[in-house]
Amino acid sequence: MSAGMNKNKPLDIRRLDKIIDNMVENVSSSKKQIFEIGEESRKEFDTVTKELRFVRKELEEVIKRSDRLEIEARKSRGRLADISKDFKRYGEEDIRKAYEQANHIQNGLSVVREMEKQLKLRRNGLERRMVQLEATIKKADKLTGQVTVVLNYLTSDLKQVGDVVASAREQRALGMKIIEALEEERKRLSREIHDGPAQTLAQVLLGLEIVERVSKREGEEAAREELNKYRSMVQGALAEVRRIIYDLRPMSLDDLGLVPTLKKYLHRLNGDFPSVAVSFKSIGDELRLQSRIESALFRLTQEAVQNACIHAKPNHVKIRLEYRKDQVIILVKDDGIGFDQTKKKEGSYGLIGMRERTELLNGELTIHSEPNHGTSVLVHIPIQPEDKLGK
Incomplete structure (x- = not known):
């Protein structure tokens, strides 16, 4: 009986909110501590780098001195050997000076070798410390990113996604994907x-x-x-x-619109990739659309063109933007090396991002590519009357 009552007992929202607030506070505190560890490690890394540079330079000078003294020591030993073979040819003062000089050089060589040994130990210690600090920095950055994902998920992002997705499971999955x-x-x-x-x-x-x-x-x-x-x-x-x-976000996007902004971007791209001939054509009367749509269209075109120029090694990249009554069509085509679409490539975040942008606008993305036959990216974005801005 009691089990049934507990099962039907309404959820205490205030208690749940309090639990989430405590979690947010703890996670925020942890994120701050991790960030501080990372920053302190970066500062120490910079200090160790400078010190290591100085030690390496000093060690280089000491090794040169050691090499010079080694040569002088060999010469002094050779002179002593000559003197010992024929004492009669040399006066007492010459013999004394030769022994003193040899002893002086040998002492200097011993001192320099000890300096070299200590500097090498110091250098090795600094290099090991740099490796440790690099590992700490990487781990701190990774943890900060992970904690940020959790923190954002616990705060506003989860509630915003909840308005769109009905299922709790879909809510979590989509929320995490967007945050990541x-x-x-x-x-x-x-x-x-x-x-x-x-x-x-x-x-x-x-x-x-x-x-x-x-x-x-x-x-x-x-x-x-x-x-x-x-x-x-x-x-x-x-x-x-x-x-x-x-x-x-190009400021000209809001002021001038999509077509002038794309022309400006592609003109700059010609300077970045002078070996690639980039051509652009706009078909139909340009429509001024809501800012989020124009921004997404610009990003889709930018991502497709950059992928082509950076990865496809093309001679030509052609961009066509077509305005129709109820949709906008983007075509980006190159004559580059292409790729095998049947093989999944790890870390293809650019294409994943393009698909997500297209899906958020209820559009359709089609990619066609074959090895050595170029790549074409075709995007269809539907336009509703409420998406259009008044002239």
């Missing part, structure tokens, strides 16, 4: 900034110290030349940051 895709995009952007502008700015920061030393040692003219080099690096980093911002 977002997290993958954040990681990609983070890597792009870290490997590009961040690295350049770090080099410039180190370079400014070099400029200061060059100025003192070689004068202002040499320092000015060195500064010009780092000025160019900063300009390159600025251009890279602007490119990343543009890739996140």
